[in-house]
Amino acid sequence: MISTYSWSGGAEPMLWSGPSATMQIIMLQPLFEEANRMRKTLVDVQRGLYANGFGVALPDLPGTGESLAPLTDQTFDDWQRALKSLVVARRDAGQTVILASFRGATLIDSSVDCDGVWRLAQETGARLLRDISRTVLARNAALQGDAVYDRAGYALPLGFVAALEIALPQPVQNLRSVRLLQDPNEADARIAGAPLWRRSEPDEDPVMTQAIIDDISAWTTQCAA
């Protein structure tokens, strides 16, 4: 159901199913355009995890998704504070909390104590920024050098860009790092599928979605044991 969560900066929207379940999964969305491309997959994963008996929250971080807060006002610290409030509220209620972070969300999932972290295709901030700056370059090339400047639709404050530029996924306790089969980087496990976060036209992959649901379910159960 559509819900909200509170943090020191206000209230933000989230989808939350199964609030009373003892095992709670907080799904952290990719950053920027990748979140839009993955939306269908993320909501399908949320439903699948809920069907498996878990409580599942899919929050919008301040300034992202349906949040009313301007993205230009956000910092990395704000996102980590917002995440912390989500985790602490559940742990205080005696629930087990697992973070499931997708792509750029893996940059912010290390700052809070939880019972386990599951990551899909963790990525550095520098490479996410590179993707954005490339989009701008390609668009400007398509406009044949017209003096148009944007940041692919995202007004990012300079301080935020500077923080993102050096951000790396940090080591965490109880981590399971998952990547796609064709991804040459190290991983604890691999699943078959296409990098839907790269598709300029959002797409879905039910087989990959089910593999994600199965893997997060198994990891959550293992961390809670």
Next chain:
Amino acid sequence: MKTTHDIEQRLHAVLADVLGLFPARIAEITPATGLFGSMPELDSMAVAGLLTEIEDQFHIIIDDEEVNGDMLETMGSLTHYVASKLAK
């Protein structure tokens, strides 16, 4: 050392992944197949994703100055570019 054929096959897989092309479309691709400006799926947003994915898969760094119409003109020119980066 990767052969041109290996690189081509890998690039076909990357195109399929990033653009969501069906196998029948991929099977039709030849070195003469036009890319940027010819392939409707390859818009400016998709170019960014394609280049970043190529970097990931081939472990190369693509300088933004090297990205131009020539490099992305055809499948052959893209293959040639990746081969030259791998040879360095």
